[in-house]
Amino acid sequence: MRDWWRGSVTYQVYPRSFEDTTGNGVGDLRGVILRLPHIASLGVDAIWLSPIFTSPQADMGYDVSDYCDIDPLFGTLADFDALVERAHELGLKVIIDQVLSHSSDQHPFFKESRASRDGAYADFYVWADANPDGSPPNNWLSVFGGSAWEWDSRRRQYYLHNFLPSQPDLNFHNPAVQDWALSVLRFWLERGVDGFRLDTVNYYFHDQALRSNGPLAQKENRPPANPYELQDHEFSKSRPENPAWLERMRALLDEYDGRTMVGEVGDAPHRAVEIMAEYTRAGRLHMAYSFDMLGPEFTPDHFRSKISGFFRGAPEGCPAWAFSNHDVVRHVSRWADHGKAADIAKLAAAVLLSFEGSIYLYQGEELGQLETEIEFHELTDPPGLRFWPDYKGRDGCRTPMVWDNGPHGGFTQGTPWLPVKLPQLEHNAAGQVGQPDSVLETYRAIVAFRQATEALRLGRTQFIDAPGPVLAFVREGDVPVFCVFNLSAKPVDLVIDGLGEGIGPSKAAFDGRKLQLGPNGYAWATTTGEVTIT
CATH class of the missing domain: 2.60.40.1180 (Golgi alpha-mannosidase II)
Structure with a gap:
């Protein structure tokens, strides 16, 4: 039981877009419970829930203000407990997102940290004095655009935020922060969760000398839409202190039977595979979730190099491969030049579910769902709003699940938080159930084949x-x-x-x-x- 995760198949649920039971246009935990039989029918081992904790929702829940409670938008702790119980009845493990590298600026810790340089939480976040000319302490950039430093007039220092200014980075060089983070994990382990997906797992530590990052070699003469891609983020993430912290988390999980953690590793291509290998060595992460197959590359050499590269560095490690998630253009749309949509969807299932390692599927993928074309007035995603039109953000892959061809695809009786459009309605679940050559039934057949074939799993x-x-x-x-x-x-x-x-x-x-x-x-x-x- 302890190694159930090795070679497993996990289904990612983006709760706000899965099923709305209240009519407010946003999915909720009761909706997930209602649709768990659909997930179980795929034959997967586990579900991964994207963030459901108390949050101002500036970054759709990746800005947490209370790590030990459920946001009312999604329900209650009782709803969560019911979800875990029902999932376990159906034979599904439950993995939940943990966004520990940063919090919301509305978290009580940050409110106290910015209020005083001497308080109990003064060193819970990354603070730095301005340069003599008032500029930030170095050249680090935010993933969401602009400087990674924000001036705080109360404390009269800059604080670090690798994402939105309302997402200040926690200071993991402070042992008290590590102890607090472990207490959060223990809280959810005691509630019966089977594991954690660790958001931005290589962002926990920063260079304490605050050295500036150097440039990253560019493949094209034209600069990218987001200048973050121009830097080699050597000093702002993926620091050498990280593995020891992963070992502390692993030691906690090892106190419980059959629990697992998968870390999201996002870094430059020349470094990502090596980091995945390093982080999955004995006593660290059970799995490292890769971004290497979430891009436009669709060639045998690309897939071969990523898989071979990982296992050269970590022969006993376990990668987690995915073709789509809540942050990237859906793969059927990304790879549209390589075949018809339905053919690409089925081929992608066959390829991905044959890979060595653990497999992560994203909701709607099993329907052959396409990326939704989002207009500017429909946007909710901060980087999309900032970099439009060269980068349209992540809303296009986050639109609601389409359960049938009725209003809003059967997702809600209200107005959905993101639109359900005709191209998505055509890929609804009800129209594919029982149709032997449909994408849905193809996924079910291939997942069943993998689960029954030891060589494909292990x-x-x-x-x-x-x-x-x-x-x-x-x-x-x-x-x-x-x-x-x-x-x-x-x-x-x-x-x-x-x-x-x-x-x-x-x-x-x-x-x-x-x-x-x-x-x-x-x-x-x-x-x-x-x-x-x-």
Whole structure:
């Protein structure tokens, strides 16, 4: 039971967009409870709930003002307890977001910290004096634009915020902050949660000398919409003190049976895989959640390099791979140039659920949902408002779940906080249930195949050389499984030695040594020996 998370499949729920039971246009915990059977029908192991804690909602709950209570927008602690109980009845583990690197500026700790340089919470946040000319202490930038430093006229110092000014960074160099954070985790462990998704896990510590960051080599001559991407954030995050703190958190979780934690690792491409490997070494994170497959790259070389790179650095570690989440353009839209939407959705399920490591699915992904085109007047996301139109923010992937083709997709009887538009209505759940070739039923079939196949859940990966758009590998085990995917919209014919019989919900034609993959086709097969493709 202790290692249930290894090779597991987790379904991410964005609660404010899942199901509204009150008619206020915002999803809630009772709505999640109502729809848990849908999640369980997918055959996944766990759900991950994005933040549901008390918050001013300046960043949709990633600005927490009370870490041990539920925001009334979503319900009550009793509702949460009921959710955990019902999920467990359905065989689902419950993982909750923990946003510990920063709080809301409305948190009592920050209110006291900014009031005095001598109080009990004076050192709970990262404060620094201005330079002699009044400028911030260094060049660190906020992910959401502008300086990462905000002047506070009461304390007459700058405070650090890697995100919004209303999200001040906690000072993890202070042991009291670490002790407090552990008390928060223990509170939720005692309520029966099965684990934590740790937001911005590499942001906990900063360089105490406050050295400025250097530039990051650019691939294009034109600057990005957000200048944050111009810096190599060597000193503002991913600091060497972080692993010891991860070990303190892991020691706490090890006091409880079968609990897990997955950390969100966001950093420059040249550093992210190495950080994931470092953070998942023995006694640290159980899993590291990667951003490496959340971008535009859709090539065999890209997938191969990220998986191989991780396991070179952490042979016994466990990555967490995802193609979509609440922060990025949905992958069916991102990869639209590589095939028809439904074909890409099914292929993505086949590829992702064949990877070594743990798998994270994002709500609506199992429906082949598209990114919603959001107009400026519909925006709620702070970075979208700041960088429009070059960056439209994250609202397009956060629009409500579409349960049927009725008003607002069956999400609410009120006015939804973000719009449900016609292209999304066409990808509703009710219209796909029981339809054998639908995206939903394809996801169910592939998840079931993974769960029933030990090599796909736990086997090591041996990549196979293949031509052009083809990704191929063997997942090793007592019964090895050959996995092959056509990442293009054109059919591909392969001649393969060592190929056995086709298995699972393959979309291919087998004829002895010959394998025909249609546009965005995929296949799994047994092996009769060493596999080679000619």
